[in-house]
Structure formats: C-alpha cells, structure tokens
Amino acid sequence: MDVELRDIYKTFGAVRANVGITLRVPAGTIQGILGENGAGKSTLMKILSGFMRADSGGIILDGRPVSIHSPADAIRCGVGMLHQDPLDFPPMRVIDNFILGRKGGLLPGQAEAARDFKRLAEQFGFSLNPDSYVDALTVGERQQLEILRLLWLGARALIFDEPTTGISAAQKEKLFAALRLLAEQGKTILFVSHKLEDVEGLCHRVAVLRQGYLVGEAQPPYTTKNLVEMMFGKSISAGERNPCAGGGSTLILDNLSVEDYRLKVRDVSLDVCRGEVIGLAGMEGSGQGLFLRAVSGMVRTVGGRILAGGKDLTGKSYHAFKRNGVAFLPAARLEEGLVSGLNLTEHFVLSEPPDGFFINWEQGGALARERIAGFNVKGTPASTVESLSGGNQQRALLALLRDPLALLLLEHPTRGLDIESTIYIWSKLKERCKQGTSIIFMSSDLDEILQYSDRVLVFFSGRVTPPLDASMLKTDKLGQLIGGKGWDEFTTGKSA
Amino acid sequence: MKKNIWVNLGFQAGALLVAMLVTTGILAAAGAPPFQAYWSMLKGAFGSWDSIVTILISWSPLLLTTAGVLITFSAGLWNIGVEGQMGVGAIFTTGMMLLLQDTSLPPALIIILGILAGIIGGALWAALAGALKVFGGVNEIFGGLGLNFVATALTIYLVFGPWARPGVASMSGTKPFERELWLPTLPGTSLSLWALGLSILAIAAVYLLLRGTHFGLRLKAVGKNPKAAFLLGVPTWQYSMFAFLLCGALAGLAGAIQVVGLRHNLLPNISNGYGFLGLLVAMLVNYQALWAAPVAFFFVALNTGSVQLQINYKMDSSFAGVLQSLLVLLVLLGEGARQRFLGTARKAEPSESEIRNKQVK
Ligand SMILES: Nc1ncnc2c1ncn2[C@@H]1O[C@H](COP(=O)(O)OP(=O)(O)OP(=O)(O)O)[C@@H](O)[C@H]1O
Ligand SMILES: [Mg+2]
Numbered sequence: 001m002d003v004e005l006r007d008i009y010k011t012f013g014a015v016r017a018n019v020g021i022t023l024r025v026p027a028g029t030i031q032g033i034l035g036e037n038g039a040g041k042s043t044l045m046k047i048l049s050g051f052m053r054a055d056s057g058g059i060i061l062d063g064r065p066v067s068i069h070s071p072a073d074a075i076r077c078g079v080g081m082l083h084q085d086p087l088d089f090p091p092m093r094v095i096d097n098f099i100l101g102r103k104g105g106l107l108p109g110q111a112e113a114a115r116d117f118k119r120l121a122e123q124f125g126f127s128l129n130p131d132s133y134v135d136a137l138t139v140g141e142r143q144q145l146e147i148l149r150l151l152w153l154g155a156r157a158l159i160f161d162e163p164t165t166g167i168s169a170a171q172k173e174k175l176f177a178a179l180r181l182l183a184e185q186g187k188t189i190l191f192v193s194h195k196l197e198d199v200e201g202l203c204h205r206v207a208v209l210r211q212g213y214l215v216g217e218a219q220p221p222y223t224t225k226n227l228v229e230m231m232f233g234k235s236i237s238a239g240e241r242n243p244c245a246g247g248g249s250t251l252i253l254d255n256l257s258v259e260d261y262r263l264k265v266r267d268v269s270l271d272v273c274r275g276e277v278i279g280l281a282g283m284e285g286s287g288q289g290l291f292l293r294a295v296s297g298m299v300r301t302v303g304g305r306i307l308a309g310g311k312d313l314t315g316k317s318y319h320a321f322k323r324n325g326v327a328f329l330p331a332a333r334l335e336e337g338l339v340s341g342l343n344l345t346e347h348f349v350l351s352e353p354p355d356g357f358f359i360n361w362e363q364g365g366a367l368a369r370e371r372i373a374g375f376n377v378k379g380t381p382a383s384t385v386e387s388l389s390g391g392n393q394q395r396a397l398l399a400l401l402r403d404p405l406a407l408l409l410l411e412h413p414t415r416g417l418d419i420e421s422t423i424y425i426w427s428k429l430k431e432r433c434k435q436g437t438s439i440i441f442m443s444s445d446l447d448e449i450l451q452y453s454d455r456v457l458v459f460f461s462g463r464v465t466p467p468l469d470a471s472m473l474k475t476d477k478l479g480q481l482i483g484g485k486g487w488d489e490f491t492t493g494k495s496a
Numbered sequence: 497m498k499k500n501i502w503v504n505l506g507f508q509a510g511a512l513l514v515a516m517l518v519t520t521g522i523l524a525a526a527g528a529p530p531f532q533a534y535w536s537m538l539k540g541a542f543g544s545w546d547s548i549v550t551i552l553i554s555w556s557p558l559l560l561t562t563a564g565v566l567i568t569f570s571a572g573l574w575n576i577g578v579e580g581q582m583g584v585g586a587i588f589t590t591g592m593m594l595l596l597q598d599t600s601l602p603p604a605l606i607i608i609l610g611i612l613a614g615i616i617g618g619a620l621w622a623a624l625a626g627a628l629k630v631f632g633g634v635n636e637i638f639g640g641l642g643l644n645f646v647a648t649a650l651t652i653y654l655v656f657g658p659w660a661r662p663g664v665a666s667m668s669g670t671k672p673f674e675r676e677l678w679l680p681t682l683p684g685t686s687l688s689l690w691a692l693g694l695s696i697l698a699i700a701a702v703y704l705l706l707r708g709t710h711f712g713l714r715l716k717a718v719g720k721n722p723k724a725a726f727l728l729g730v731p732t733w734q735y736s737m738f739a740f741l742l743c744g745a746l747a748g749l750a751g752a753i754q755v756v757g758l759r760h761n762l763l764p765n766i767s768n769g770y771g772f773l774g775l776l777v778a779m780l781v782n783y784q785a786l787w788a789a790p791v792a793f794f795f796v797a798l799n800t801g802s803v804q805l806q807i808n809y810k811m812d813s814s815f816a817g818v819l820q821s822l823l824v825l826l827v828l829l830g831e832g833a834r835q836r837f838l839g840t841a842r843k844a845e846p847s848e849s850e851i852r853n854k855q856v857k
C-alpha cells in the first residue's frame with residue numbers, strides 16, 4: 001500500500017511535535033524514521049495509526065485521502081502499529097489475544113482463527129504457542145504476536161516504533177527477516193528508531209526528523225556521520241572511560257545470596273571502590289535484575305552481608321538503604337520511577353526530604369527550574385512526566401537523585417535513548433563518579449557495558465563470574481559468557 | 497490551556513443539561529408538571545428561613561464525609577466504608593456520653609469528650625478497613641462494605657439491647673440526653689453553629705492539606721503510582737493507613753455531631769446515607785476540594801427541596817437521589833466522551849505549581 005502523509009502539524013501546548021511533515025512511502029518499502037529523543041517520531045506514527053489526531057494535514061492511502069480517527073479506523077484502512085512501550089497485555093491466552101479486535105459475532109470462528117494463526121506463524125518462522133499466556137511472553141514474542149494479529153486483521157502498512165529495544169539479538173534477526181519478507185509481499189513498513197545500525201542494515205530509505213521538522217531523507221549507501229549530523233544538527237562523539245577514583249569502598253558484598261521462585265544467585269562477593277562503575281551483563285532474567293534489586297534493599301537476601309556507605313545494611317528496608325546513600329533507578333520509568341499525573345515540580349518536591357508541613361512552592365519551582373536546566377530536560381516545571389519523551393523522562397529521573405550518593409544502581413539506564421541522550425546521561429553519571437559515587441548498572445547492550453564499566457559481572461541462569469576487568473574483555477568473549485559458554489575457567493572456586 | 501478550561505466547562509454544562517432533560521422526563525412521566533415541580537422544589541429549598549436552616553443542618557455532616565472521602569480518594573483508595581465509620585462514631589459518642597452523663601463533670605466537657613470519642617471511633621473503624629487492606633490484602637471496597645453491615649448491626653443491637661430506652665425499645669432510638677448535653681443551637685432552630693463551623697473548618701483543612709502540604713502531595717503520589725512513590729522514598733502503606741485514619745476521624749466527627757447536635761440520641765441509620773452521598777459529591781467534583789463545598793450544598797438543597805414533591809405531587813422523596821446519581825453518572829459520561837473526542841485526560845487537579853507559575857509571570 002502506498003502511504004502518504006501530507007503537511008502534518010501537531011502541537012502539545014507550546015511543544016511543536018510535528019511541523020508540516022510530508023512523507024511518501026511506496027508499497028513494498030521499508031522506510032526508516034530516524035530522529036533523536038523527542039523529535040516527534042512517535043507522534044507522527046500515532047497520527048497515522050489513529051491514536052492521535054493531527055491539528056491539520058492529511059493522510060492518503062493508495063492515492064485516496066482517508067480520515068482516520070481511531071486505531072479501529074486505521075486498521076480498517078489497513079494501517080497497524082506496534083507501540084514503543086508494549087501496551088498492557090491482559091493475562092489472556094495467546095490465541096485469545098490474537099482474536100481480540102476482530103469484528104464479527106460473539107463467537108468468532110475459533111478453529112478457523114487457530115488455523116490462520118498457525119499458518120501465519122509458520123510463514124514467518126515464529127514459534128509461538130497459542131495456548132500459553134501472554135504475560136509469560138518476552139517482549140520479542142509479544143511483538144511477534146502483535147505482528148501476526150495485525151496482519152490477520154488485514155494490515156497492509158505496518159508501523160514499528162522502536163521495535164529493537166528490549167529484545168534479544170536472535171529475536172532481532174528474526175524480526176528483520178520477517179520485515180524483509182513483508183516488504184517483498186508488497187506491505188509497507190515504517191520502522192522508527194534512533195539506532196543507526198538497525199536503520200542502516202534494514203531500511204530501503206530513511207527520513208530524519210529533528211524537533212518536529214522533517215530535515216532530510218537518505219538512501220543507501222548511508223554514511224553514519226551524515227545521518228548523525230542530520231539527527232542532531234552536529235557531529236558528536238562518546239566520552240571516555242575514567243579510571244577508579246580510589247579512596248575506600250562504597251559497597252562490600254560478602255557471600256551475598258538471593259533467590260526468587262525461578263532463580264538462585266549464590267555467594268557473590270564484591271568490593272566496589274569509590275567512583276567505580278560495575279556493569280552487569282547477561283540475558284534478560286539471568287539473575288542480574290534480582291541481584292541489583294537485592295543490593296538496593298528491595299529484595300530480601302537469603303544469605304551473606306551487604307555493607308554500603310560504611311554501614312551494615314543486611315536485611316534493612318529499601319528506605320533504610322536510601323537514607324544511607326543508596327539510590328535505585330528502575331528501567332520501567334513510568335511504571336516504577338515517575339508518578340503519572342504529577343508534574344516535574346511536584347516530583348522534585350517529593351524527592352527532597354520534607355522541610356516542614358507546608359510546601360514552599362516557590363522554592364520547589366526554583367529547584368525544578370534549576371534541575372531542568374542542569375539536566376537539559378525538554379520540559380517545564382509544570383509539565384506532567386507522562387508528556388515527556390522517553391529520553392527526557394530518563395533525564396528527569398537522574399535529576400531527581402539526591403546529593404550526595406554513595407551508590408547508584410541502574411536498570412538499563414539508556415534503554416530507548418538515542419546516542420546523544422545516551423552520551424549525555426553517561427556524562428552526568430560520570431560526573432557523579434568523580435564525586436565518589438559508585439555505579440552498578442545492568443544493560444543488554446554489550447557495547448555500553450564494555451564502554452562504560454570498569455569491571456563487569458556476567459550472569460548466566462543465576463551463575464556469576466568474578467569481576468572481570470572491562471578493558472581486558474573482548475566483545476566476543478563477553479557474548480560467549482552471556483550465552484553460557486566458556487564458564488569452565490570459573491568453576492574451581494566460588495563465584496566472584 | 498484557556499481553551500481547555502472552556503471545553504471542560506462546555507462538556508460539564510452539557511452533562512448538566514442532559515441530566516435536567518432526563519429528570520424533566522421522569523417528572524412528566526410521574527404525572528407532575530415539570531416546571532411547576534421545579535419551582536416548588538426551589539421554593540421548598542430556599543423559600544423560607546426554616547428550609548434554609550434545614551439545608552445548613554444537613555450540609556455539615558455531608559461536608560465532613562466528603563472531606564474524608566477526598567482524602568482517601570487522593571490516596572487511591574475507594575473507601576466506601578464511610579457510612580459505617582460515621583455510624584461507629586455515633587456509637588462511640590453515645591457510649592461516652594452515657595458513661596459520663598451522671599457524673600459531676602461540666603456538660604461542656606462531656607460534650608467535648610463525647611465528640612472526641614466519636615472521632616476516635618470512626619478512625620478505629622476505618623483503621624480496621626485499612627488493616628484488612630494493607631495487611632490482609634482485602635480490597636477496601638469489600639472490607640468497607642462488610643464493615644458497613646457490621647456497624648449497622650451493632651447500632652441496632654445497642655438500640656434494642658443494652659442501650660434500649662427503658663420500657664419501649666423502638667426504631668426511634670435510645671433515650672434522648674438531657675438538654676444541657678445538647679450542642680447549643682440558634683434560638684428557635686436546631687441549627688448548631690458549632691457543627692457548621694467545625695465542618696467548614698474540616699473541608700477547608702482538607703483543601704489546604706491536599707493543595708499545599710508535603711503530606712498531601714505524598715498522599716497523591718501514593719494514590720497515582722504506589723510503586724514509584726515507594727521508590728521516591730514515601731513509606732506507602734503508612735500513608736494509606738493514615739488516609740484511612742483521617743477519613744474515619746472526619747466521618748466519626750460527622751456521626752458525633754449527629755448525636756450531640758441534632759438527634760441527641762443514637763438511632764438506627766444515624767448515618768442517614770451521608771457517607772454514600774459524600775462519595776457522590778467527591779466523584780462529581782473530580783476530587784477537587786475547592787468545589788466540594790458548593791456541590792455538597794447543592795445536593796442537600798436538592799434533598800430539602802424534593803420534600804415538596806412528596807407533599808404536592810405525592811412523589812417519592814427519593815427523587816432527589818435519582819437526580820443526584822443521574823448527575824454524577826452523566827458528568828462522568830461527559831468526561832468519558834470528552835476524553836474520547838479530544839484524546840486528553842482531564843487533570844485530577846490543576847497542579848499547584850502551574851498556578852504558581854502563572855502568578856509569577
Ligand atoms: N501526550 C503528550 N502531551 C504533551 N506533549 C507530548 C505528548 N506526547 C509527546 N509530547 C511531546 O512531543 C514531542 C515529541 O514526542 P515524541 O514522543 O513524538 O518523540 P519521539 O521522537 O518518539 O522521542 P523518543 O525517541 O524519546 O521516543 C516531545 O517534546 C514530547 O514531550
Ligand atoms: Mg517515541
């Protein structure tokens with residue numbers, strides 16, 4: 001299907017998210033949409049898929065102007081979208097979710113649907129069990145389910161908003177193969193991302209958005225430098241590693257053990273010095289998340305001791321950890337980190353210890369303005385957090401942290417962020433390291449682990465390597481460990 | 497922003513209009529000429545000094561229960577046990593006064609102690625619902641509902657059992673207290689300025705609490721996202737519990753005032769539906785304390801006015817209830833429609849700093 005967006009405008013208050021965007025995508029094309037955080041990519045896609053309405057502008061499908069007012073309208077016209085943040089999936093079976101949204105009688109043809117599901121899944125090489133429950137699926141599998149569902153509903157143009165965040169490398173390969181196959185069948189693919197390597201490897205053409213404007217288009221062969229300049233209006237480069245500041249430990253783990261109903265992490269010992277950065281690598285769910293939450297006091301440990309900021313905090317509550325200078329930032333920013341419906345000022349007031357009974361809003365507002373400027377958040381003190389783009393939410397979370405901190409624990413600190421935001425976030429984190437804060441972070445991005453850590457712990461189904469020197473570690477070696485190979489050299493003693 | 501406010505108002509006015517249309521239909525169907533019926537309601541509510549006094553008398557318990565509900569709502573809790581909390585407040589007040597009435601303590605002190613007992617009683621009953629929720633994992637809706645039944649049963653047991661009026665135990669309640677144990681009222685009426693003053697004070701305090709205090713802000717954070725509030729350092733379950741306690745205390749005060757200010761005894765159904773009505777008011781004003789007082793006033797005026805319908809047109813006086821619930825339903829519906837068509841959620845409250853920023857500019 002030929003998809004054409006004509007002169008799309010959309011503003012949110014003072015923010016101009018889309019400014020006169022015109023884009024034509026012929027059938028059978030994989031069109032990349034590139035842009036930094038807050039560039040307006042999701043907004044444009046939501047307009048095309050009926051989740052939002054443009055202030056003005058038109059949508060033309062196969063040469064015919066259409067009016068799309070809801071996702072249901074969109075799918076009727078053949079446009080389907082996979083969202084950036086996987087929308088809530090109710091705990092229902094895969095096959096029921098598949099049928100959901102289908103027009104027709106009360107009793108949809110279950111058998112027929114099941115047959116279609118199987119056929120479609122086979123066509124793309126997705127191995128989904130129709131009887132398993134959706135909440136047990138990984139992000140990648142949910143994506144696969146969503147693709148099948150949209151196709152079955154008759155989608156001829158498919159929008160993918162940052163589909164490669166949070167899925168494994170293998171799933172990514174599968175996804176790309178599926179996308180290529182879809183394009184060969186004449187479907188139109190809109191692929192939103194800020195990861196250059198994904199776009200370069202996959203897309204037939206690329207459109208770049210910056211601050212609401214369509215600033216350029218490119219075709220292969222791409223040059224990374226050119227794309228980066230279009231995205232940011234300047235060229236940028238990563239900061240460098242700064243070695244351990246020295247001068248004492250901020251965290252000592254002594255034979256720490258944690259477990260949940262699936263996984264046991266046993267006897268981890270670790271001594272983190274001031275200003276040091278420890279990266280936790282491993283496939284999603286290998287124990288690093290559990291470990292991180294144990295060190296933050298959110299999960300009770302079952303053995304060993306935790307000394308942080310010079311105090312024995314074993315068995316203490318999360319708030320006790322927090323009082324002793326241990327901070328934790330969750331990956332799910334809007335679910336766990338920020339309070340939707342409250343604005344930035346209110347967040348800053350919340351994050352400081354109360355200074356009396358009544359709130360001094362003047363002071364709160366001033367604090368908010370100062371931090372917003374200091375952390376380059378695109379927003380105002382009165383912006384509600386849900387109106388910020390992903391990258392700005394992450395900046396806001398960092399801005400909320402109190403001073404001084406002994407230890408900062410981060411889950412996927414740059415998940416979903418573009419290069420510039422990633423570099424910016426890390427520059428802020430490194431600033432903290434210089435002041436003596438130690439950082440432990442987990443990430444599924446191997447380059448991030450190797451680039452920013454001083455030492456690395458690799459997790460594989462609950463097993464942990466001793467701390468490995470990041471500067472000696474090679475990407476392929478790390479990849480093997482994550483996949484469970486090459487662990488023999490660590491079997492002699494206890495781990496770590 | 498300006499535009500939004502007008503759109504909001506438009507939708508709310510629309511809802512109001514539809515509610516009026518539907519009630520007009522109901523009136524017509526019931527055989528009452530609608531416009532005369534409205535006129536007689538208006539006259540019934542504001543036509544005389546007496547009726548205005550009646551409105552003021554019922555306004556104060558409704559203000560109190562609404563104030564309480566606003567607190568628990570802000571904390572994200574559906575405390576529908578307000579009715580029972582008010583009842584238990586009344587029981588505690590009666591108990592305390594029965595205990596002290598024959599002592600040599602000055603009457604004023606007995607009244608004060610009675611009211612304090614009511615406050616404590618309501619808070620305890622709410623704490624029970626809170627504990628069931630926080631420690632037992634019982635949804636506060638079920639807990640509240642169950643405790644409402646228990647409170648009613650307890651009242652009836654006391655009225656017909658241990659505290660029964662000597663000789664005749666009846667639905668009219670326990671033996672009234674001596675006159676000196678009544679809250680002073682305006683001469684010739686049963687309107688107590690003390691009761692009215694306390695209620696207005698309470699709603700004003702809740703308004704301030706939710707707008708301008710750390711406690712209120714933290715409560716709202718817990719209500720909107722407990723996980724994030726916890727990570728930001730708010731002790732969440734303590735705040736939930738505290739919201740229950742405060743709401744219960746206000747409901748208990750409402751019960752106490754019914755006993756010492758109006759009824760002067762304990763009778764079944766002393767809470768008189770004020771708890772539920774408070775929930776309706778809170779929903780109608782979308783949990784903004786500022787609007788709660790006038791809307792509560794409007795609701796009791798409807799109640800008072802609709803008595804005329806019963807007299808003039810033999811209509812059931814529950815007509816006011818129909819109108820009130822319709823209003824709430826339609827306003828919520830209007831809000832749903834607005835969100836659908838405009839794709840933006842109404843903010844629970846215009847945030848404080850937003851207002852600040854405007855002033856600063
Ligand atoms: N519902 C909303 N209300 C107010 N502002 C919004 C809303 N949605 C988006 N915005 C603003 O519009 C701008 C564009 O946001 P959008 O989500 O389209 O960016 P994006 O390119 O998808 O960024 P990211 O890579 O971070 O996902 C941002 O400044 C954002 O703050
Ligand atoms: Mg986006």
